[in-house]
Amino acid sequence: MATWFTADTHFGHGSLRALLRRPFLTTAAMDAALAEAWNSAVSPDDEIWHLGDFAVGHKDPAALxxxxxxxxxxxxxxxxxxxxxxxxxxASVRDLVELDLDGQRLVLCHYPLRSWNGQGRGALNLHGHSHGRLKPxxxxxxxxxxxxxxxxVRITDLRPPRTAA
Incomplete structure (x- = not known):
């Protein structure tokens, strides 16, 4: 079982697709590509944390x-x-989550935090909201x-694996 993270899919949100110049001709094409990418990475037995802004204006978000x-x-x-x-x-809905994943402390929030619990002790803040436009x-x-x-993405996609000292 792997653990995955994502945010800001905005399924169904056509005006955001245009605003951010996402490379999809239509909102339906965007939705299909995002779902395909999700399902090609995440297996049914995996865990995935969606850090906010799942669907806006989608016709059937429950079926999606x-x-x-x-x-x-x-x-x-x-x-x-x-x-x-x-x-x-x-499986759960919260506004902020702190968890340990393979020895790594994580603080998950939709918003990029200025400071977070464990920041000075190696904890990572994973977030969405800024659509890649904010210097971390x-x-x-x-x-x-x-x-x-x-x-x-997985944690290993974000940074090199930790090595033993």
């Missing part, structure tokens, strides 16, 4: 979420209204689809 692989957690963003938060496909702090990573090739 059900069609995406993995055990799905939502760390809600500013474009995740109660209807999105209440979708039955989420040390140990801070935007896992949104825009700066990450429109696909989910």
């Amino acid at each position: 979420l059900a069609a995406l692989n993995g055990t799905k957690h939502l760390v809600a963003g500013n474009n995740d209204p109660p209807e999105i938060r209440a979708l039955p496909g989420w 702090l040390t140990r801070q990573f935007d896992v949104g689809v825009d700066p990450r090739g429109y696909r989910p």
Whole structure:
């Protein structure tokens, strides 16, 4: 089982597609490409943390979420209204999460944080919201689809693996 991270998919959000100049001819093409990238990376047994802004204006977000692989957690963003938060496909819905993954402390939030718990002790802040347009702090990573090739990522995709001393 692998653990994946993504954010800012904005399924169904045509005006954002145009605003960010995402390389898709239509919103339907964007949605299909994002779903295909998700399912080609994430297996049904994997865990995936979506760090906010899942779908905006999508016709059937419940069916979309059900069609995406993995055990799905939502760390809600500013474009995740109660209807999105209440979708039955989420294993959990929270605003901020702290977890340990393979010995690495992570602080997950939709928003890039200025400071976070464990920052001075090696904890990483994974976030979305900025669509790759914000210079990160040390140990801070935007896992949104825009700066990450429109696909989910693993911790190993963000930084080299830790080596024993």
